[in-house]
Amino acid sequence: GAGVSQTPSNKVTEKGKYVELRCDPISGHTALYWYRQSLGQGPEFLIYFQGTGAADDSGLPNDRFFAVRPEGSVSTLKIQRTERGDSAVYLCASHPGPGANVLTFGAGSRLTVL
Amino acid sequence: AQSVTQLDSQVPVFEEAPVELRCNYSSSVSVYLFWYVQYPNQGLQLLLKYLSGSTLVKGINGFEAEFNKSQTSFHLRKPSVHISDTAEYFCAVSRPIQGAQKLVFGQGTRLTINP
Numbered sequence: 001g002a003g004v005s006q007t008p009s010n011k012v013t014e015k016g017k018y019v020e021l022r023c024d025p026i027s028g029h030t031a032l033y034w035y036r037q038s039l040g041q042g043p044e045f046l047i048y049f050q051g052t053g054a055a056d057d058s059g060l061p062n063d064r065f066f067a068v069r070p071e072g073s074v075s076t077l078k079i080q081r082t083e084r085g086d087s088a089v090y091l092c093a094s095h096p097g098p099g100a101n102v103l104t105f106g107a108g109s110r111l112t113v114l
Numbered sequence: 115a116q117s118v119t120q121l122d123s124q125v126p127v128f129e130e131a132p133v134e135l136r137c138n139y140s141s142s143v144s145v146y147l148f149w150y151v152q153y154p155n156q157g158l159q160l161l162l163k164y165l166s167g168s169t170l171v172k173g174i175n176g177f178e179a180e181f182n183k184s185q186t187s188f189h190l191r192k193p194s195v196h197i198s199d200t201a202e203y204f205c206a207v208s209r210p211i212q213g214a215q216k217l218v219f220g221q222g223t224r225l226t227i228n229p
Contacts, residue, residue, distance in 0.1 A: 004157070042204050042219030043158070056216065091157065095215060101146060101165060103215055105157040
């Protein structure tokens with residue numbers, strides 16, 4: 001596609017529920033990133049994929065968070081047993097691969113946990 | 115590890131006035147530096163970047179930034195702002211290891227332009 005697409009744009013859920021957030025990167029971009037932006041803060045790195053594999057997942061806050069990219073294109077961020085502190089905007093970004101130095105961001109998925 | 119400090123959380127400016135948004139970084143190795151802008155309910159958009167070479171970098175929408183290695187700063191400037199520049203601005207650094215661009219962001223500066 002022309003840009004990075006994220007769905008849903010808004011998600012409201014109850015504490016303890018399971019949530020999936022989807023990212024569709026720019027066509028041909030092999031690298032994909034997830035960031036989390038809490039209210040009043042800058043984005044924080046969660047996980048980075050090069051192709052199908054997670055090259056760096058050091059930013060995932062705990063084992064309730066998991067992400068996949070089974071075919072090296074679309075990625076899904078999965079959050080189990082959501083907590084109120086998970087409320088944030090989850091941003092996805094992509095770039096063409098090794099040697100690229102600029103990320104293109106999607107508009108984000110705003111998650112609210114009640 | 116790298117870190118970024120944006121010294122002002124909010125900056126109010128009158129239309130057509132000049133503005134400077136301050137950014138300082140900390141890193142023991144060479145880094146790339148970026149400024150991103152975030153308009154309400156939109157994603158981050160790249161304003162400009164410093165990778166190497168000339169320390170004065172020009173970006174979109176009339177913005178520019180100057181890399182100062184001795185002061186570890188990368189302040190963003192615009193000589194005359196418009197109402198449409200109202201947005202959140204983020205400074206970020208990355209260390210280009212094996213092509214990865216794992217950005218570390220500052221907390222952001224909210225620029226408000228008053229008529």
